Amino acid sequence: MQLTGLLQQRATRLVFFVAGLAMAAWAPLVPYAKARLQLDEATLGVLLLCLGAGSLCAMPFTGMLASRFGCRRVILCAGAVLVAVLPGLALSATPLQLGLVLLMFGAAMGTFDVAINIQAVIIEKANGGAMMSGFHGMFSVGGFAGAACMALLLWLGLSPAWSCVVVIVLLALLLAAAQAHLLPTASDSQEKTPLFVMPHGAVIFIGLLCFITFLAEGAILDWSALFLTTTRGVDPAQGGLGYAAFAIAMTIGRFTGDKVVARFGGRRVLALGGLCAAAGFFLTVVAPNAGVALAGFVLVGLGAANIVPVLFTAAGKQTAMPASLAIAAITTIGYAGILAGPAVIGFVAHGTSLNLAFGMLGASLLLVAASARLVTASRHPS
DSSP states (O other): HHHHHHHHHHHHHHHHHHHHHHHHHHHHGGGHHHHHOOOOOHHHHHHHHHHHHHHHHHHHHHHHHHHHHHHHHHHHHHHHHHHHHHHOOOOOHHHHHHHHHHHHHHHHHHHHHHHHHHHHHHHHHHSOOOOOHHHHHHHHHHHHHHHHHHHHHHTOOOOHHHHHHHHHHHHHHHHHHTTTTTTTOOSSSSOOOOOOOOOOTTHHHHHHHHHHHHHHHHHHHHHHHHHHHHHSSOOOGGGTTTHHHHHHHHHHHHHHHHHHHHHHHHHHHHHHHHHHHHHHHHHHHOSSSHHHHHHHHHHHHHTTHHHHHHHHHHHHHHOOSSHHHHHHHHHHHHHEEEEEEEEHHHHHHSOHHHHHHHHHHHHHHHHHHHHHHHTTTTTTTT
């Protein structure tokens, strides 16, 4: 029984790695798609929205699918779609084709993401210890690996299409290695799970906290380089250092997060993480130079690293609605934060400044910290 649990944990880590790898493999292909289809920035921006739109459309239904067919089938089917449509990202001949492929890729990615989080919640509850941060850490490692692998293949002279083939083989091998120990169900009990429950109470509250956290993460992804170059005098060639500092700190935070949560508890981790991330944003705003601003991004990464894993654990423990449907709901709400982030920050920055926009993100993370007690007490029906 203990061996089975260890194999299930390994399979869960593998599929989180697959999710990060598959998502990141697309990023190096963007310039090639832009050049091949002769897209201007506006058209490319609209096409990129298809990726997020596909995810948002699929995520709410994944809890229902996992409840009916089990985590294993949903993960493997979504993975098969990812593998099938990946070449289309490199071979689409028209903007319409690329938009449709991105829509399908996003839908498969969203389904995959929700299903692996449902599996992770069940595995963590069965184990009786903190594991969610480590699972999410594997997603970050997969992201680094996917971007590096695709970039290396392209640098070696392989065409985008053949580079996709190599990534497809790798994805297929990883899914094959994981499939035997993915969960055949989406519930750790024998109770019948309804096919759909409208999100309410604690689930909406947890989802809104995920929204704030993902909004902050998305803002750093899309705006940190511009912030450093326009307000701190950083050379454009080094603008990516802000996100790199954030991402490395977040990965380190997640791989140490399970031990931290086990020792101090989710409530303290959520409170201190929110305070740390907020302090990071405030530091970037008042930073007299780029070095101090980079230190601020490190604090944001360390603070935010374990907020979402703790929130997913809380979603699995609440009883307002079935865990599988709760995970789907908070993932959808949270992911909307990533999509809304660029527009919200851009709107605020246009009307005021990037400094104020980043300061507002810090203030919103203070709300996350202040909500720690409510989240950890939200496992009863609302």
